[in-house]
Amino acid sequence: MKALFFLCACVSVAAVIVICIFMFAKGCPAIAEIGVGNFLFGTDWSPRNVPASYGIFPMIVGSLYCTAGAIMIGVPIGLLTAIFMAKFCPKKLFKWLMPPINLLAGIPSIVYGFFGMVVVVPVIRNLFGGTGNSVLTVSIILGIMILPTIVGMSVSALKAVPDSYYEGAVALGATHERAVATVVFPATKSGILASVILAVGRAIGETMAVIMIAGNSTIIPHSLLDSVRTLTGNIVIEMSYAEGLHYDALIGTGVVLFVFILLLNLCFNLVTNRKDKG
Numbered sequence: 719m720k721a722l723f724f725l726c727a728c729v730s731v732a733a734v735i736v737i738c739i740f741m742f743a744k745g746c747p748a749i750a751e752i753g754v755g756n757f758l759f760g761t762d763w764s765p766r767n768v769p770a771s772y773g774i775f776p777m778i779v780g781s782l783y784c785t786a787g788a789i790m791i792g793v794p795i796g797l798l799t800a801i802f803m804a805k806f807c808p809k810k811l812f813k814w815l816m817p818p819i820n821l822l823a824g825i826p827s828i829v830y831g832f833f834g835m836v837v838v839v840p841v842i843r844n845l846f847g848g849t850g851n852s853v854l855t856v857s858i859i860l861g862i863m864i865l866p867t868i869v870g871m872s873v874s875a876l877k878a879v880p881d882s883y884y885e886g887a888v889a890l891g892a893t894h895e896r897a898v899a900t901v902v903f904p905a906t907k908s909g910i911l912a913s914v915i916l917a918v919g920r921a922i923g924e925t926m927a928v929i930m931i932a933g934n935s936t937i938i939p940h941s942l943l944d945s946v947r948t949l950t951g952n953i954v955i956e957m958s959y960a961e962g963l964h965y966d967a968l969i970g971t972g973v974v975l976f977v978f979i980l981l982l983n984l985c986f987n988l989v990t991n992r993k994d995k996g
């Protein structure tokens with residue numbers, strides 16, 4: 719069994735290495751040919767023009783805006799829900815509420831896209847004007863999609879805190895609410911941070927639902943009601959007919975997204991290590 723476990727670990731590591739090699743081998747030459755500055759900070763994406771332009775800065779900004787909006791919506795709701803489920807919800811009610819929350823993770827992203835098209839887009843259009851396909855719409859849908867990740871991991875982290883922490887706070891005179899807020903919740907920082915990092919990865923990597931409700935304009939959004947195109951959306955929309963440098967530029971877009979995720983995980987590891995040392 720020890721050899722089997724080691725083999726499985728090697729397969730996992732090898733898969734990551736192969737993906738990295740493929741992405742960088744195909745994407746980096748295209749980025750070098752276009753120019754790193756022109757590719758990352760160019761504001762014009764026109765692969766069919768002569769000469770063609772491959773600037774992905776609008777998509778980078780769009781991805782960051784949508785992810786930030788999703789985090790602002792999903793994280794507070796998710797954490798408050800997790801605190802209620804772990805420390806305030808009756809056990810009988812917990813058995814009924816937790817399965818639907820977990821079920822959110824199993825709903826296909828295209829279903830979220832349909833929900834956004836049919837419900838959220840018209841509401842945004844009627845309330846604020848415009849087409850309704852906007853950064854705000856994407857942020858709302860992504861905020862809903864990341865809820866099960868945040869709630870599930872945060873509930874597990876809160877339940878893993880030793881009862882002695884809570885009992886000690888109550889023994890010192892703290893109320894139930896104060897003990898949870900000032901002792902139990904701070905003790906779960908690593909688990910909660912992990913849930914947020916995974917939620918960010920889910921939000922920035924989501925594709926199908928975003929394509930259906932974003933509007934997909936290759937411009938820098940200047941407000942929450944502007945149309946937007948994300949990095950993942952750019953790849954999926956144009957990959958079917960791309961060829962030559964255009965095809966390699968789309969893989970280069972994937973490289974940029976891949977680097978974002980790597981940096982995100984690196985930051986998480988650094989923060990976690992500092993807390994462990996502290």
